[in-house]
Amino acid sequence: MVKKLVNKIIIVGCGPGSKKLMTVQASQYIKDADVLVGSRRLLSLFADAEAVKYTLNRNYKQLITRIISLSRSKSVVVLVSGDPGFFSYAKLIVDKAGIENCEVIPGVSSVQLAFARIGRTWNDACFMSLHGRTGRLAALIRRVRDHDKVAVLTDDSNNVKLIARRLLDEGLKDRKVYVCENLSLDKERIREFDVTSLLKVQVKGLNVIIILDEESSE
Numbered sequence: 001m002v003k004k005l006v007n008k009i010i011i012v013g014c015g016p017g018s019k020k021l022m023t024v025q026a027s028q029y030i031k032d033a034d035v036l037v038g039s040r041r042l043l044s045l046f047a048d049a050e051a052v053k054y055t056l057n058r059n060y061k062q063l064i065t066r067i068i069s070l071s072r073s074k075s076v077v078v079l080v081s082g083d084p085g086f087f088s089y090a091k092l093i094v095d096k097a098g099i100e101n102c103e104v105i106p107g108v109s110s111v112q113l114a115f116a117r118i119g120r121t122w123n124d125a126c127f128m129s130l131h132g133r134t135g136r137l138a139a140l141i142r143r144v145r146d147h148d149k150v151a152v153l154t155d156d157s158n159n160v161k162l163i164a165r166r167l168l169d170e171g172l173k174d175r176k177v178y179v180c181e182n183l184s185l186d187k188e189r190i191r192e193f194d195v196t197s198l199l200k201v202q203v204k205g206l207n208v209i210i211i212l213d214e215e216s217s218e
């Protein structure tokens, strides 16, 4: 167990990418930080910040130990995309350091913004992340069969075409799919497709998809 730290580790949800969607509290913590930890993409948003910057990549296990030791003397802010409570490194840090040593600042999740953009509710949605996870397509198909509304985080390998091909193979071609790319960023694009058309679509950059069964949903 980690002893009480002098400074709590601040885990900040940075939202989907535009600084306009960050909370005032999140921006203030980042401004005041001695150390910022985050992905290259998130750190580049705060290039002007005076804090020492550590890039989080596959080194995250060692970096979490370093974050804990730095927090004994410095204010450390860990940047995560979207909301920390939704598929992020926050869980690993809180599990290791203990919640008494952490403060979690919520952010707007990519899925919240995706639902806002298409004008649908998300209180009745089911969520799944394929980001960095292989072998999850069978689980996704089960969710699509069981739920009218499924939001999926994708990545370059677990991409829209792969998902479309599997939906077709499983006889789920009647679903409607929204592809929400680069939410809040310059190249944001929200498009609606049937599953067959998805096979021909070019999707670039960060994206979330929302799979709807229009027959039975709102």
Ligand SMILES: C[S@@+](CC[C@H](N)C(=O)[O-])C[C@H]1O[C@@H](n2cnc3c(N)ncnc32)[C@H](O)[C@@H]1O
Binding pocket: 015, 016, 017, 080, 081, 082, 083, 084, 085, 086, 087, 088, 108, 109, 110, 111, 131, 152, 153, 154, 155, 180, 181, 182, 183, 184, 185, 206, 207, 208
């Ligand atoms: C590690 S997960 C982090 C999710 C994050 N905690 C959240 O609440 O949105 C990264 C995935 O979130 C989605 N994502 C993050 N930012 C996005 C954006 N601006 N536009 C579309 N999808 C985004 C993508 O599916 C990406 O692969």
